[in-house]
Amino acid sequence: MRTSRLLQLRGVLHTRSSCRGNSVLSQEPSGPKMQTQIPGPKSKQFMHDLEKTQNALSTIFVxxxxKSIGxxxxxxxxxxxxxxYEQIASLAxxxxxxxxxxxxxxxxxLSQLVNRPALGVHPTPQFIKQINETLLPIAPKGLEHVQPMMCGSCSNENAFKAMCIWHANKHRDGKAFSEEELKxxxxxxxPGCPTVSIMSFEGGFHGRTFGALACTHSKPIHKLDIPSFDWPAAPFPRYKYPLEENQRENAKEDERCLARVEELFHAYKSKNNPVVGVVVEPIQSEGGDFHGSPAFFQRLQKITKQNDAALLIDEVQTGLGATGKFWAHEHFNLPESPDIVTFSKKFQTGGYFAKAEYQPKQPxxxxxxxxxxxxxxxxxDAVLKTVKQENLIESTRKTGDVLLAGLKDLSKRYPQLILNTRGRGTFCAFDMTNASVRDKYLVQMRNAGIQMGACGDIAVRFRPALVFTEKHANIVLDKMNEVAKSF
Amino acid sequence: MRTSRLLQLRGVLHTRSSCRGNSVLSQEPSGPKMQTQIPGPKSKQFMHDLEKTQNALSTIFVxxxxKSIGxxxxxxxxxxxxxxYEQIASLAxxxxxxxxxxxxxxxxxLSQLVNRPALGVHPTPQFIKQINETLLPIAPKGLEHVQPMMCGSCSNENAFKAMCIWHANKHRDGKAFSEEELKxxxxxxxPGCPTVSIMSFEGGFHGRTFGALACTHSKPIHKLDIPSFDWPAAPFPRYKYPLEENQRENAKEDERCLARVEELFHAYKSKNNPVVGVVVEPIQSEGGDFHGSPAFFQRLQKITKQNDAALLIDEVQTGLGATGKFWAHEHFNLPESPDIVTFSKKFQTGGYFAKAEYQPKQPxxxxxxxxxxxxxxxxxDAVLKTVKQENLIESTRKTGDVLLAGLKDLSKRYPQLILNTRGRGTFCAFDMTNASVRDKYLVQMRNAGIQMGACGDIAVRFRPALVFTEKHANIVLDKMNEVAKSF
Known part of the structure; x- marks a missing residue:
């Protein structure tokens, strides 16, 4: 009895250095516990320090x-x-x-940690093995080529380049580069740097470097004052919820968006700026957690193909299980695989999977x-092995069901406050009445011990780790209820 | 005697796990030792494996x-x-x-290694301390703001953005964003995404993402088929060597390039695509190791300032001591510090230092x-402490003198083969007669046990680590002589 009581305490107590098993949950505290408002006095002191060398206005706490665990x-x-929120959805x-x-x-x-090689010229046997044994087994079906990169932005930028090169290569028809192209x-x-475009979606987010930013349309503050490309942005569906009560209207919304996609293909072809590729998130995340139906994505793929363009699905935020499938686009039953899929965040590194034809022939x-x-x-590799061993995608799907049901319940209780509950797996979200209510709600939730993320103008997003369980979901739902009551 | 003999053997022998002191040199072998041609059969097997998933044509060896040491x-x-060559100049x-x-x-x-935080929202006390105690002490004089990033490309892309925002902010004159800008x-x-440009130089290299690539002009293969911006590229000096015999002509070359810089400022202003910033390498590296004189850089800074633009010095390849000064631009005695300096490679991470006015006011x-x-x-931090403790910048300057003198000597012995020897510190280079001779020479050098890098059309570049000493320089020079003899 004493032993079991001790073990129990040990589970509740925060035992940082214990590594005797993979279960991080046994080391977690029993629940949130707040000492100060957020940011607390020590955080404020550090933030003040940080402001001396950079803009620290986005800092929430230090x-x-x-001490952080699980x-x-x-x-x-x-x-x-x-x-x-897990470091902007980046901790699996x-x-x-x-x-x-x-x-x-x-x-x-040790040697792999200490020596960072220039892998393009001097790959290591370990890295080649990692490509084959860590990356390839998770490749979306049909995408057998993989290009490792470092972060989400550089993954997207390079995938954009791969689409441009693929398009030019097809139209060059085996001919060498012309003198005029080279010069x-x-x-x-x-013609060397041709006028071609990449289509993206209003509300989409693909990063903040110049190419990625030209396809990002989530908030003006990301784009203001930065020169951009004349690249088309199509509307992405904005559904009415609950989905089951608005099927006809939402199907019309798909139509509207896809009609515009077709129009833009034609318009940009007409003005000699043809669309060589389309980039789309399976769920628009940073832009406000907007979902597209499987039918929308199936038809988008078809239209893209008809227009001689590539389809790139950006799974930087959605990849690695949080939606209840390894890749979010698996929910769409696409007739064939997308052409390129980018990844980063939970992968702790970046890159893209692609069909063989998207690999440039020249180094x-x-x-x-x-x-x-x-x-x-x-x-x-450690993350993927743990996900498999502990069956974390399946458990995320189940936890997600509990979480979404709870959100729907809260939405019924607070219909003026919590709106449009939606999600796949634990990749859930809801809207609030307006931005100031949402921001106030998030601050109060944080001060009540729940760290959540905002997205878009009025949405709140859930991006828990894959070790988030029903127990955790219930703690969040209870706190949401408490805080909602006070509104 | 036995002990000393053993110790000696230990120095020659490769003792990987020994950590009893910071001297990596005592663990080095006594010289190169080749078993096969490069790439050897095992490398070839791994390269073949790699080709299944990606273009591996740039791979030199695995x-x-x-076993690699020092x-x-x-x-x-x-x-x-x-x-x-040290992993493309990236191992300090x-x-x-x-x-x-x-x-x-x-x-x-351990916790800092295991948990990769989203530093923009949740910095750690350790990271804030690292900014203050690791980064700030190496800041170029007058650049007290620092923005950490990840790689060279994203450092440049974000520095470009900082220049665009700085320019717009100045012309906005304290006013809020207009409705029209936002929309x-x-x-x-x-006007939200304005037509403004960044000037760069012919032969320059700043990365391969869309923004960085628009300022890269080293080789067509990097740029072909990728859409770009209408941004101006000015000529960068192409000096005649030896410098001391061509002073008048080289001064004229500076004039020619700077006159074109001024012309481009005016031309792009006239066509309503004003240049908001100029990006330049202190030594054009990837493009062929082309140097500009202190006078060139001093006048470039003056012209840039007169034209209401920012001067960004890209020290991704030159930063951290290899030129015999911490920052290569310290060689130029600029009347004031550049506005922004980017870094990566030897830093193992990226970022930029900037004047306070280049920090956006909004998060x-x-x-x-x-x-x-x-x-x-x-x-x-470990790299910088070692550089300081072991006085590696000073020793690099001295080793560089030996290396360059040796190269000049070889150039006299093989005037038809080894041309235009040049360099600062160990950041040295020479040209060869043409690309095919250069490529053949590099292959033979590699097979003789010296791994060197190519750059530009006909150049060979030295990018050794900071632990490269006179002893190593002499081994290289001897092998260069041997291989040159056979040509």
Whole structure:
């Protein structure tokens, strides 16, 4: 009895250094526990320090990485928050997971951690093995080529380039580059640097570097004052909820968006700026958690193909299980695989999977100094093994059902406050009345011990780790209820 | 005697796991030792494997990271090569340096290695300390703001954005964004996304993502088929060597280039595409190791300022000591500091230093999920401490003198083969008669145990680590002589 009581305490207590098993959950505290308002006085002091060298206005609190564990983020003031945002959706296994600790504790990994190679010229046997044994097994069906990269933006930028090169290659019809192409390219001019475009969607987000930003349309503040490309943006469906009561109207919304996609293909072809590829998120995330139906994506793929363009699905935020499937686009039953799929965030590194035809024939066209990173692949391998061993995608699907049912229930109780509940897996969201209500609600939730994320103008998004369980969902739902009551 | 003999053997022998001191040199082999041609049969097998999933035509050999040590890269076939290219100039301390090993072996670092935070929203106290105590002490004079990033391309892309925002902000004169700006930005249109440009130089290299690529003009293969911006590229000096015999002509070359810079400023202003910033490498590296004189850079800074534009010096390849100064632009005695300086490669992470006025006033304008990485800052801190403790910049300057003198000597002996020797510190280069001779020479050097890098059409570049000493320089010079003899 004493032993079991001790073990129980040990589970409740925060035991950082224990690595005797992969279960990070046994090390978690029993629930959130707040000491101060967020940000607390110590966070404020550090934020003040940070402001001396950079714009720190986006800082929410200063993180205590040593004390954070599993689903719980601990800040430097000792506040313990249940974190359903997980570093902008980028931690697959939560904080301080033993499986990832072991990567860094294993002396056999030391050389891979210490020496960051230029993989494009000097790959390592370990990295080649990682490509084959870590990346390939998770490749979307039919996409057998993989290009490792570093972050979401550079994954998208390089996937855009791969689409442009694929398009030009097809139309060059096996011919060598012309003298005119070679010369004009060095001055950013056509035909070497042709006028071609990538279609994206209003409300979409694909990153903030110049190419990615030209396809990002979530908020003006990301784009203002930065020159861009004349690339078309089509509307992305804005459904009425609940879906089951608005089927006819939502099907019409799909029609409207797809009709505009077709129009834009034709319009940009007419003005000699043909669309070579379409980039789309399976769920528009940063833009406000907007969903498209399987029918929408199926027809988008068909239209894209008819127009001689490539379909790139950006799974930077959706990939690796949070929607209840490994890749979110698996929910769409596409007749064939998309042409390219980009990934990052939970993968801790970036890259893209592609059909063989999207691989340039010449070297150095998709290239940079690092081309990925072996150290990150070690982490990814540990993540993927844990996801498999602990069946975390299946459990995320089940937890998601509980979470979404709970949100729907709250929406019924607070119909003036919590609207349009939606989601796949734990990748859930709801809208609030307006931005100021939403922002106020998030602050109060945070002060009640739940760290959530905003997206779009009025939405709240859930991006918990894959170790988020029904128990955690219930803690969040209870707190949501408490805070909603006070509104 | 026995002990000393054993110790000597130990120095010659490759002792990977020894960490009893920071001197990586004591663990090095006594010289290159080749077993096969490059790539050897095992490398070829791995390259064949790699080709199944990606274009592997840029692969030179497959690296054995466990056996590589100090200045010596060992490949998977057991070939020991003296490496003067060091993973495209990205390893400051060579392979398996004990100081970097300790970063990963220190249990106190574990949480920082395991948990990659979204630093823009949840920085850690350790990261804020690293900014203040690791990054700020190396800031170019007058650049007290620092924006951590991840790689060279995203550092440049974000520095470009900072220049565009700075320019717009100045002309907005404190006014809020207009309704028209907000709306038009969401469709990539002016005035929200204005037509403004960044001037770069012919032969320059700043990365391969869309914005960076628009400023890259080193080789057509990087740019072909990728849409670009109408941004101006000015000529960068192409000097006659030896410099001391061609002073008048080279001064004229500066004039020619700077006159064109001024012309382009005016031309792009006239066509309502004003230049908001100029990006330049202190030494054009990828493009062929072309140098500009201090006078060129001083006048470039003056002209840029007169034209209401920002001067960004891209030190991604030159930063961190290889030229014999911490920042290469310190060689130019600029009357004031440049406005922005970007860094990456040897830093193992990226970012930029900037004057305070280049920091956007609003959050989320320079932002991404990761915004740098604490794990990499731990490595950088170890690198910088080692550089200081072992006085590596001073020793690099001295080694560089020996190397350059040796190259000049070889150039006299082989005036038909080794031309235009030039360099600062160990950041040295020479030209060869043509590309096919250069490529053949590099292959033979590699097979003789010296791994060097090509750049531009006909150049060979030296990019050794900072632990490259006179002893290593002499090994390289001797092999260069041997191989040159056979031509």
């Amino acid at each position: 993180l205590d990485v040593e 689903n719980y983020a601990v800040d430097i003031d000792g506040n313990i928050m249940l974190d359903v 296994l939560g904080y301080n997971h033993p499986a990832i600790q072991k990567v860094f504790q294993n002396p056999a990994n 004009s390219s060095m001055h950013n001019k056509s 150095y066209r998709i290239f940079n100094t690092w081309m990925g990173e072996p150290a990150k692949m070690l982490v990814l | 690296l054995d990271v466990e 200045n010596y890269a060992v490949d998977i076939d057991g070939n020991i090569m003296l490496d003067v 301390l060579g392979y398996n340096h004990p100081a970097i090993q300790k970063v990963f072996q220190n249990p106190a670092n 038009s930005s969401m469709h990539n249109k002016s 989320y304008r320079i932002f991404n999920t990761w915004m740098g990485e604490p794990a990499k800052m731990l490595v950088l």
